[in-house]
Amino acid sequence: MDEFLNGKMKALVASGVGEYELALDFPIPECGPDEVLIKTEGCGICAGDLKCYKGASRFWGDENQPMWVKPPFIPGHEFLGHIVKIGENVKGFEIGERVIAEQIVPCGECRYCKTGRYWMCEPHATFGFQKENNGGMSEYTLFPKTALIHKVPQDLPIEKALLIEPYACSKHAVDRANISNEDVVVISGAGTLGLGMVTYAHMKNPYKLIVIDLVDERLEKAKEFGADIVLNPNKEDVVQVIKDLTEGYGCDIYIEATGHTSSVNQGLQAIRKLGTFVEFSVFGEDTTVDWSIIGDVKELDLLGAHLSPYCYPFVIEHIANGSLKTDGLVTSTYPIEQWEEGFEKATGVDGDFKVALLFDK
Template sequence: MQMQSKMKALVTYGAHDYRYEEVDRPTAGEGEMIIKVEGCGICAGDLKAYHGGSVFWGDEGSPPYLEVPAIGGHEFTGRIVEMGSGTERKETYGTADSSFKVGDRVAVEQITPCGACRYCEEGRYHLCVPHNVYGFKYYLNGGFAEYAKLTKESLVYKIPEDMPLEQALLIEPYACSLHAVGRAAPGTDDIVVISGAGCLGLGMITAARKRNPKCLVALDLNEERLEKAREFGCDVTINPLRENLKEKMMDMTDGYGCDVYIEATGHPSSVKQGLDIICKGGRFIEFSLFLEPVTCDWSVIGDGKELDMYGVSLSHRCFPETIEGLYTGELKSEGVVSHKFALEDYEAAFEQSAKGNGSIKVVFTFE
């Protein structure tokens, strides 16, 4: 049966300029695959691009990262419907050997490594210098469409046939969460604070719970999300608007502060509160993408507390463990996907995702 030559897609033309259109369906060249998209999550990065964040659209000091027209979305899964020659290949960067066939259900990492830069050669492909991520380049269209092309550079993973879509659409964000927890390296004597209990924060909570820290604390302004954080394994949850965070943290830690602080809100106040409640010699992990630059008192990092500061980017080598953890239930996921929208209802989907109240992860589905 011949496949359709056109497809529906949400195309990015500029900040606030997204259009639901009919476009040409991609075809597979050498080493490429076409998947029929099952669904795609809306990331905080997608929202910040939609609302005009300078990190995507540039400013006086930096060029735009987003190259348009582009089809957004990097949290997607689907089923292979077309394969170019040379697609039967060995996976790269330490994943298992794998061959693919039409009909396989797959997930794909958000970045397509060049394989030639210093970082790719060192195996740190997530830091690849071109840093091409699905959905932000006109030549690397993402999952806000009925079909998507997986390029020959893509890192592709088979996923179980019977994995619920609600789990499958958490593979990419949970893999990022797992990487963040790996960077934090919490030990059994550590008091760990995760600031933000959205999708990514909940992924961090369930991943951190596996490491059995002395005390696992979640911060959020949303009581429903704090309830989910407790369900996922937090010992303590705190709403900083309703409780004195520093006072409670100092009471819990004999006046020292937490050992590990993971910032997962993308709000400047979360950075400042983290520097305030972390102990001397603690580990501060910055995960979020901010709409604009953030300022803080850097003397706290050095002379004040001698902190270890860790950044987190993407999901280095975390897809296989994440797929297994979600499938077995070791990584909790029930209720995280809270809203499903058809692609044509993208404005309502973005609005729901942005306001947060009553929702955690908002996704597009093509069921």
């Protein structure tokens, strides 16, 4: 494939908060002996991308935390494409194969990597936020030596393939909860990631699967994906409903997938004593809670969920065979030239689930 040998590509480049610009002549990365270069097929727009664009301190730092991003960088971590170059030391892949990489680019040397917990790699390089590991909002993307690459079926529709990364994160969050068939499970948030949790949690056959969201259209999709009960906090006292359904005790498991502070406090009220609370979201602001609920009042198991370790093979297989429901989640796509419209659409202003940028559109 010599189509890219002019050395230039289109790429969305972030240089500061809100300072994103489409470059038409960004250098195509050189493929080293241990690397893989792909022609990007598409890239989903994540809530994390939007929060970064708008300047959330989690990315750009504040008085309590250092800046995590390393501009100028190309955003995007929900991407996949076809291999166009392979380094001479790379084995197991061929030109033309369709592939995806996990968001984390582990160092392979820290204590977490060496004990198999690579997703918590201490240097924590990731695609889409640092200039050393540019993301997928560009025509070509480089997978470095330690990237974790997975093959994607060639015939898997792009609308389904774009959900591999978010669904892998959803799977890890649900796995952290260790759901049994006796559990009343509440998932708060029915966006793309929350719905990924719903369709996977349904496979665990919980006693009751309850989904909470403020948008009725999302709740309808949650029922389609396997929810037994859906609740809208704008229309009913969801904490009281959950307690009424559980003889006053509360749910066994609460998975927070909204990134809103109200959902955290809601969960602490809705969950029973000795319950399991899984926090998944990236927040745009600090959350204040009565910390004594977690300890002295209820003695909760409070668990975090980060990225998607060991989840990609399962997710790829079960999206492909239909066990994980995906219909109707990718609702809008745009060419890279219309990235601003795509970012605006991805805020949910028109009720979209997943919005993506496509490179052959």
